[in-house]
Amino acid sequence: MIQDLNTISYDFMTDFNGPKRHFPQPFYPSGLFENDKPQYNFGPESSKYPTLTLPCKLYDERGNTIPDGFYMVVLSDDMKNLLLYQSNILRARVKVVKLIEKMYTQEELNEESEIIGRMQTAKMNNKLRKYRKAEEDLVAFKQRAAAESYAEILDSGKGYYTLKYRHDGKTATGIIQK
Numbered sequence: 001m002i003q004d005l006n007t008i009s010y011d012f013m014t015d016f017n018g019p020k021r022h023f024p025q026p027f028y029p030s031g032l033f034e035n036d037k038p039q040y041n042f043g044p045e046s047s048k049y050p051t052l053t054l055p056c057k058l059y060d061e062r063g064n065t066i067p068d069g070f071y072m073v074v075l076s077d078d079m080k081n082l083l084l085y086q087s088n089i090l091r092a093r094v095k096v097v098k099l100i101e102k103m104y105t106q107e108e109l110n111e112e113s114e115i116i117g118r119m120q121t122a123k124m125n126n127k128l129r130k131y132r133k134a135e136e137d138l139v140a141f142k143q144r145a146a147a148e149s150y151a152e153i154l155d156s157g158k159g160y161y162t163l164k165y166r167h168d169g170k171t172a173t174g175i176i177q178k
Contacts, residue, residue: 049074050151050167052084058092058161058176066092073151073165075172082165082174094163094174102169112141145169 052073058066071084071091079099084092115138122131149167153176156162163174 048149050149050165052151052153052163054153059178060092061177073163073167075165075167075170079170079172082163082172094176096172096174098173100171102171104169112138115141 049072052071054066054068054071056068060066066084069086071086072088074083074085075081075096076083076093080096082094082096083090084094115134118134119131119138122128122134145168151163151165151167154162154164159178161176161178163176165172165174
């Protein structure tokens with residue numbers, strides 16, 4: 001016997017109000033119940049890299065289009081390209097024409113090493129409360145450093161856009177021709 005799985009069979013004998021569909025799994029009714037929570041407990045992690053908003057479409061010399069939208073900007077490992085990601089998919093590369101690396105001050109280095117030292121001491125002594133406090137301090141220290149991150153695109157008015165990027169002590173500038 002051959003069955004067509006695209007059709008839905010009806011059972012008119014068991015349902016007096018009309019046809020009843022047979023499915024292998026029961027339905028989950030729509031809406032929220034009392035024990036359902038309307039919010040997420042743990043949302044997705046935010047990116048540590050800066051986000052760029054492209055105001056208009058960009059074209060390369062071959063006629064390919066980079067649509068306007070939101071892009072995550074990442075400096076490549078060899079520090080020669082700025083990579084534009086959209087939904088974790090590489091969409092474009094921009095050649096870096098200027099790169100500046102920030103020298104960290106001794107105070108910043110001392111503060112970070114002091115926090116890491118407190119974490120290691122608390123871990124060795126099994127002091128959970130002190131370890132968590134040091135961990136929070138380290139996260140706050142890294143967030144202060146990440147607050148300086150940005151990416152922006154500027155129209156020069158001379159036939160090209162300037163892409164400026166700063167993250168993790170590195171400042172890079174790229175040029176995109178119109």
